[in-house]
Amino acid sequence: xxxxxxxxxxxxxxxxxxxxxxxxxxxxxxxxxxxxxxxxxxxxxxxxxxxxxxxxxxxxxxxxxxxxxxxxxxxxxxxxxxxxxxxxxxxxxxxxxxxxxxxxxxxxxxxxxxxxxxxxxxxxxxxxxxxxxxxxxxxxxxxxxxxxxxxxxxxxxxxxxxxxxxxxxxxxxxxxxxxxxxxxxxxxxxxxxxxxxxxxxxxxxxxxxxxxxxxxxxxxxxxxxxxxxxxxxxxxxxxxxxxxxxxxxxxxxxxxxxxxxxxxxxxxxxxxxxxxxxxxxxxxxxxxxxxxxxxxxxxxxxxxxxxxxxxxxxxxxxxxxxxxxxxxxxxxxxxxxxxxxxxxxxxxxxxxxxxxxxxxxxxxxxxxxxxxxxxxxxxxxxxxxxxxxxxxxxxxxxxxxxxxxxxxxxxxxxxxxxxxxxxxxxxxxxxxxxxxxxxxxxxxxxxxxxxxxxxxxxxxxxxxxxxxxxxxxxxxxxx
Amino acid sequence: xxxxxxxxxxxxxxxxxxxxxxxxxxxxxxxxxxxxxxxxxxxxxxxxxxxxxxxxxxxxxxxxxxxxxxxxxxxxxxxxxxxxxxxxxxxxxxxxxxxxxxxxxxxxxxxxxxxxxxxxxxxxxxxxxxxxxxxxxxxxxxxxxxxxxxxxxxxxxxxxxxxxxxxxxxxxxxxxxxxxxxxxxxxxxxxxxxxxxxxxxxxxxxxxxxxxxxxxxxxxxxxxxxxxxxxxxxxxxxxxxxxxxxxxxxxxxxxxxxxxxxxxxxxxxxxxxxxxxxxxxxxxxxxxxxxxxxxxxxxxxxxxxxxxxxxxxxxxxxxxxxxxxxxxxxxxxxxxxxxxxxxxxxxxxxxxxxxxxxxxxxxxxxxxxxxxxxxxxxxxxxxxxxxxxxxxxxxxxxxxxxxxxxxxxxxxxxxxxxxxxxxxxxxxxxxxxxxxxxxxxxxxxxxxxxxxxxxxxxxxxxxxxxxxxxxxxxxxxxxxxxxxxx
Numbered sequence: 025x026x027x028x029x030x031x032x033x034x035x036x037x038x039x040x041x042x043x044x045x046x047x048x049x050x051x052x053x054x055x056x057x058x059x060x061x062x063x064x065x066x067x068x069x070x071x072x073x074x075x076x077x078x079x080x081x082x083x084x085x086x087x088x089x090x091x092x093x094x095x096x097x098x099x100x101x102x103x104x105x106x107x108x109x110x111x112x113x114x115x116x117x118x119x120x121x122x123x124x125x126x127x128x129x130x131x132x133x134x135x136x137x138x139x140x141x142x143x144x145x146x147x148x149x150x151x152x153x154x155x156x157x158x159x160x161x162x163x164x165x166x167x168x169x170x171x172x173x174x175x176x177x178x179x180x181x182x183x184x185x186x187x188x189x190x191x192x193x194x195x196x197x198x199x200x201x202x203x204x205x206x207x208x209x210x211x212x213x214x215x216x217x218x219x220x221x222x223x224x225x226x227x228x229x230x231x232x233x234x235x236x237x238x239x240x241x242x243x244x245x246x247x248x249x250x251x252x253x254x255x256x257x258x259x260x261x262x263x264x265x266x267x268x269x270x271x272x273x274x275x276x277x278x279x280x281x282x283x284x285x286x287x288x289x290x291x292x293x294x295x296x297x298x299x300x301x302x303x304x305x306x307x308x309x310x311x312x313x314x315x316x317x318x319x320x321x322x323x324x325x326x327x328x329x330x331x332x333x334x335x336x337x338x339x340x341x342x343x344x345x346x347x348x349x350x351x352x353x354x355x356x357x358x359x360x361x362x363x364x365x366x367x368x369x370x371x372x373x374x375x376x377x378x379x380x381x382x383x384x385x386x387x388x389x390x391x392x393x394x395x396x397x398x399x400x401x402x403x404x405x406x407x408x409x410x411x412x413x414x415x416x417x418x419x420x421x422x423x424x425x426x427x428x429x430x431x432x433x434x435x436x437x438x439x440x441x442x443x444x445x446x447x448x449x450x451x452x453x454x455x456x457x458x459x460x461x462x463x464x465x466x467x468x469x470x471x472x473x474x475x476x477x478x479x480x481x482x483x484x485x486x487x488x489x490x491x492x493x494x495x496x497x498x499x500x501x502x503x
Numbered sequence: 504x505x506x507x508x509x510x511x512x513x514x515x516x517x518x519x520x521x522x523x524x525x526x527x528x529x530x531x532x533x534x535x536x537x538x539x540x541x542x543x544x545x546x547x548x549x550x551x552x553x554x555x556x557x558x559x560x561x562x563x564x565x566x567x568x569x570x571x572x573x574x575x576x577x578x579x580x581x582x583x584x585x586x587x588x589x590x591x592x593x594x595x596x597x598x599x600x601x602x603x604x605x606x607x608x609x610x611x612x613x614x615x616x617x618x619x620x621x622x623x624x625x626x627x628x629x630x631x632x633x634x635x636x637x638x639x640x641x642x643x644x645x646x647x648x649x650x651x652x653x654x655x656x657x658x659x660x661x662x663x664x665x666x667x668x669x670x671x672x673x674x675x676x677x678x679x680x681x682x683x684x685x686x687x688x689x690x691x692x693x694x695x696x697x698x699x700x701x702x703x704x705x706x707x708x709x710x711x712x713x714x715x716x717x718x719x720x721x722x723x724x725x726x727x728x729x730x731x732x733x734x735x736x737x738x739x740x741x742x743x744x745x746x747x748x749x750x751x752x753x754x755x756x757x758x759x760x761x762x763x764x765x766x767x768x769x770x771x772x773x774x775x776x777x778x779x780x781x782x783x784x785x786x787x788x789x790x791x792x793x794x795x796x797x798x799x800x801x802x803x804x805x806x807x808x809x810x811x812x813x814x815x816x817x818x819x820x821x822x823x824x825x826x827x828x829x830x831x832x833x834x835x836x837x838x839x840x841x842x843x844x845x846x847x848x849x850x851x852x853x854x855x856x857x858x859x860x861x862x863x864x865x866x867x868x869x870x871x872x873x874x875x876x877x878x879x880x881x882x883x884x885x886x887x888x889x890x891x892x893x894x895x896x897x898x899x900x901x902x903x904x905x906x907x908x909x910x911x912x913x914x915x916x917x918x919x920x921x922x923x924x925x926x927x928x929x930x931x932x933x934x935x936x937x938x939x940x941x942x943x944x945x946x947x948x949x950x951x952x953x954x955x956x957x958x959x960x961x962x963x964x965x966x967x968x969x970x971x972x973x974x975x976x977x978x979x980x981x982x983x984x985x986x987x988x989x
Contacts, residue, residue, distance in 0.1 A: 062600060064601065067827050067828075068783070068822040068827065069600075069601075069701040069827075069828065070582070070588075070590070070595065070598070070600075070704075070822070070823075070828075070829075071581075071582045071600070071700065071701040071703050072700070072735075073602060073704075073735060073736050073737070073738075074737070075734065075735060075737055076737060083790075086794060103818050105818050105821060105865070107821065107824065107838075107842055108838075109826055109838060112820035112822065112827065113821065113822045114822055114824060115818050115821055141742055162838075164826075199870070202917055260891075291866050291867055293817075293818070293862060293865035293866055293870065294865075294870060295814060295815075295818070295865050295870055295875075296875050298706075298707035298708035298737075298738075298815055299704075299707050299737065299738060300737050301737055301738060411668075
């Protein structure tokens, strides 16, 4: 098989996280019973008119910002006319001539190098209704009709299926972090179409373009592009040609399947939407919206590095936005962030997963968390202690000291007290001391066991061990 | 039969207040007159039961405004809750709206009573009310003639004094032209003055709901109640509340009035021009300045209208597909079959003609060649009008090029029917307010109308001049039995 260059462009539709739909006041929700979230506007009843949800415009401004797009200050909506049962007015309101965002980019890491994936444009539009085909009938659920979407279109600048996957991953984390969409591909709140063509040399014109529609998961983005490029290359190598076409990815066969061959360019009879006046964005509005964008992944990585959090933990934190958000509220406090991140990603994360809770639904306030981290850092608490009292830390309002007292965990740290106990144990076990002096290390373990037994585990083991060793060494010298 | 409804609204209101008559008497009179004028075919659906019920309820209440208990006729492209709204199309033959249009909520709040839904051209597409699925409306001045359109049912029934008030809609002259043919007063307000929410769209950027009445004052009264922005219509515009009757009766001395030369060209019926000349003389005698002006592109407006209105219509009417409401072809083979048959059978030929032309005009490069260019020229037309209003208070001219013509004439000449509207369309193109009022009669005692056009939101000026002319001419505008047969 010869070497071919791949050219990939990606279009992503993202449902925006608004309370209501884009052009009506019905609720924007997923998973509700069919046609329960609709009104006359969504159904395209005669006499109804679109209104414009300001929340949608604000989220689109945010998206422009995080995707480094220029933001248009004056724009129109357009009608895209086509007949299909999922399209209640038989036209879709979109932004054809004046997309809100243009000339943006997203940075991805490919083999340790940063690559810019250029974004051609980003526009606002309405979603269609959901149609389900069953034998001879088609069922229509208009809950999705009028859900706000942004469509993000890259330039044909993606060169490998892996890059495509990395782009989608990055896009997803940006939109998720900026609270623009919940980006659930399995629920359809993020949908991906990819265009791919292959050619032999950079100087050659682009090959015949094939569009793969509705790719259902991030992994399938890569897989479908790999399969499709292979298919094209095999055809070309066999001296065959093919027509511009639309295919879909089949989960069962793990390959692309022909949907339709493109005959002529679609004629959508676009024209300016007369029911929505020109939309004008003020600098003030744009600034206000941009100021509400939370810290993005790259910015977080930088901050975490400054706090000496390990790369492994940073990666885990970025993947867990709620915990990352929680940690960000503590960035000003003077605590050991290695301990803090280990705690969050370890025991706390495990607790939250097992109990299906959000960290903000627990009693672990910022103040208690700081207290906890400090107690671990200064060895007041052992990891085992933390595991033992975790439920209480997350579910009870009382202070950590109180919890420790109640649990009988006293973690003796008082040096003189520890010394006293150590002396007592040494005095009571002269043979073991003898063994130690004679170089039998296991005597140390035995003596530690006796200390723990004596204190019922309430002594700080590290401190006790240190004190014990010191005391024994003293005797060794004296001997 | 009583004839209270022939009286000025103020006098009817006095009688109501003095309890000399009841609201139910007015409603009964309306329905008796509807019955008597059945052959005019003014109505598609009557609201008799509900109207009587409402009247009886109102008769227990205090008369609190001039419009209290007044019968009103609604053009059948304005949604009325629980009352069939067909847009005169088979497509919506059985369509019963779930919600009232914004204007309907407003008139119901004023305790006006809807007596019925008026016949019209199908989806408001036509100028002679002959495209209605429910048959043509006839002109009360001569039943062999058209009443004009598309608000023909409203115009014919107001002329017949079936009710004092009607709400029509005007996209290219659909209020003013039938008002002129039937000898009544009809105003198309400034675009954005009245909410379009609940008006079945024909051409969104041109459509506007407006009042149709027997005289100028009552027209202003109804406009007072229907204006105002709506949060359901982004093209509706917020303005300070005003009383549109406030300038009525004021001296017109010193008013500066312009007449576009195009409005007096020789294609316009000589009798109509002569009548307008006599009005011009009256205005001059009463201290108005009158100048003839040129307004560039005004003669192109019919072409612009065809492109813009049909383009928008082709898209607005796409929603009628037999899936969610309205006529639906039974047992189609597939989706395409459902679309094709539903729309083939559900729409009349004029509607289909306009959808096809509109679709063509927006196809491929045509959108750029035609539609977008038309929008540009339209902007220029608006600016040219606004320039005139820097120097003049009002623009006047005839409303129509001819008087009412025989039913059946020019039915198959699609272009001719647009030429009826060459004098009304420029007003829609520029988004201006315009009113037609009767200024006399021509041969065979057929009404002739004139048009008064103002700068955006200057409806009060139109009423000022209109009421002066009305008062000065003092015409008898009730069609008599004798008038009705040639």
